[in-house]
Each structure stands twice: as C-alpha cells, then as structure tokens.
Amino acid sequence: MNRKTPVRRSGRQPKQDRSRTSLRRLLETAESMLASDGYAQFTLQALSKRAKVSIGSIYNLFESKQALVRDLQVRFLERVERVHAQVINDLRRNNLPLKRLVPTAVRDYGEYLRDHAELLRVFMEIAPSDPIVSANGKKYAAQSMKDFELLLLDRRDDIRHPDPEHAVARSYTVMYAVIGRYLGLGSNPEAADPVDWNSLFDDISLMILQFLRAVPEVSVSSRTTRAK
Numbered sequence: 001m002n003r004k005t006p007v008r009r010s011g012r013q014p015k016q017d018r019s020r021t022s023l024r025r026l027l028e029t030a031e032s033m034l035a036s037d038g039y040a041q042f043t044l045q046a047l048s049k050r051a052k053v054s055i056g057s058i059y060n061l062f063e064s065k066q067a068l069v070r071d072l073q074v075r076f077l078e079r080v081e082r083v084h085a086q087v088i089n090d091l092r093r094n095n096l097p098l099k100r101l102v103p104t105a106v107r108d109y110g111e112y113l114r115d116h117a118e119l120l121r122v123f124m125e126i127a128p129s130d131p132i133v134s135a136n137g138k139k140y141a142a143q144s145m146k147d148f149e150l151l152l153l154d155r156r157d158d159i160r161h162p163d164p165e166h167a168v169a170r171s172y173t174v175m176y177a178v179i180g181r182y183l184g185l186g187s188n189p190e191a192a193d194p195v196d197w198n199s200l201f202d203d204i205s206l207m208i209l210q211f212l213r214a215v216p217e218v219s220v221s222s223r224t225t226r227a228k
Contacts, residue, residue, distance in 0.1 A: 023061065026051045031072055035118035039069065039126050070132055073123050077140045080116050087112055088147045098158035098212065103205035105151060110179045110201055117183045124185060148172045152212070159212045171208040178204055 029051035034042050044065055048055040062068040087108050096104060113120070127134040152159075152168040161167035182200055195203075 022053055026053050027072065030068060034072065034122055039122055073133055073136055076119055077136060081140065084112060084144060088151055091151060092154065098155040099209060101155060102209050103201065106175055106205045107201045113179055114183060117185060121185055145172050160215050161212055167212050171211060175204050175208065
C-alpha cells in the first residue's frame with residue numbers, strides 16, 4: 001500500500017552537517033510557532049528571531065512563507081502517517097473481536113487526532129486557498145479512512161449489516177465528524193463540542209457497534225421508493 005503524501009518540498013536541502021542542524025532547528029521552531037500562533041500570525045521575520053537563523057538564510061532555503069508552510073505540511077504528514085500506521089498495525093496484531101476492536105480503535109484514533117490537532121487545524125484552515133496543501137491533506141485523509149475501514153472489515157464475519165463496506169465507511173464518517181467537531185477541526189473551529197472526552201468515545205463506540213451489528217428492516221432506498 002502506497003502511504004506516501006505528494007511530495008512538494010520547495011526548500012533546498014543543505015549538504016553540510018552544520019547547515020542540516022540549522023535547518024532542523026528552523027523547521028522545529030516554525031512548526032511550534034505555526035501550531036501556537038496560527039498561519040495568519042506566523043511570519044518569517046518572527047521565525048528568524050526565534051530560531052536564531054538570519055532572514056537571508058531562510059529565504060535561501062524557502063522562497064516564501066507559503067513554500068515553508070508547504071514543506072512543513074509534507075514533513076508533518078509523513079510523520080503522522082507513520083504514527084497512524086503503527087496504531088493500525090498494533091490493533092491488527094491484537095486480533096480483537098469486533099465488540100472490543102471498535103471501542104479500542106475509536107479511542108486510539110481519537111487520541112491520535114488530539115495529539116496532532118493543533119497543526120491539523122492550521123493546515124485545514126489554509127487548504128481552501130492553497131491547492132497543494134489541500135491535495136496533500138485530502139490524500140492523507142483518504143488513506144486514514146481506508147486504513148480504518150480495512151481494520152474493521154477484518155471482522156467482516158461479526159458485521160451483520162447487509163453491506164459491510166458501506167457500514168464501515170459510514171462508521172468512519174460519523175466517528176471523524178464527532179471527534180473532529182470536539183477538537184475544532186473543520187470549517188467552524190469555534191463549534192467544539194463541550195462533552196466529556198471519555199464519554200465521547202463510549203457514545204461513538206456504542207453507535208458504531210449497534211450500526212454494524214444491526215439488520216435494517218427497511219433500507220433507505222426502499223423507503224424512498226415506497227414514498228413515491
């Protein structure tokens with residue numbers, strides 16, 4: 001499975017050890033500032049002072065603030081994809097039955113999102129006005145969804161819904177929507193849900209389990225047809 005994010009790094013890669021160390025300090029500082037201050041307040045001048053790297057050196061590496069942020073996103077997504085892959089692999093190795101897999105997966109996914117929410121929020125804010133940031137984010141989100149679906153489909157025999165693929169896809173959609181709203185990820189960050197974090201996991205897990213193990217008496221399409 002190809003997990004790689006589209007690589008659109010515009011920064012020049014230094015060859016000397018001292019220069020690579022300086023670049024690493026610069027990027028770590030930039031990531032911290034972006035997470036705490038947001039994109040609008042983030043400036044290369046402030047980064048230069050905080051990282052103790054001259055503004056000329058920054059422009060020698062990155063042609064603009066946008067180029068630096070795009071580079072940061074690629075590095076960030078490469079890192080979080082490795083973390084997410086490890087979470088999925090650990091869950092798969094545990095070989096849990098569906099009734100235990102769902103709550104464990106929901107909690108692990110929620111904690112994983114919360115750990116990276118600050119930068120995810122920034123990149124989601126930028127995405128509508130930056131096609132490269134948007135494309136990278138969409139690729140990452142699609143892979144994350146696919147991993148979750150395949151994990152649950154490992155327990156296909158425990159799923160009673162007549163369309164398991166549809167059921168696990170909707171389960172992911174609901175899970176992400178609820179957790180994302182809680183963490184302020186999305187078009188309206190101020191709409192964060194005040195519900196208790198642990199209760200959130202319990203409620204989502206119960207809803208998903210009930211949905212996966214339920215046999216609908218009448219499908220939505222049947223009801224629509226009958227209404228006509």
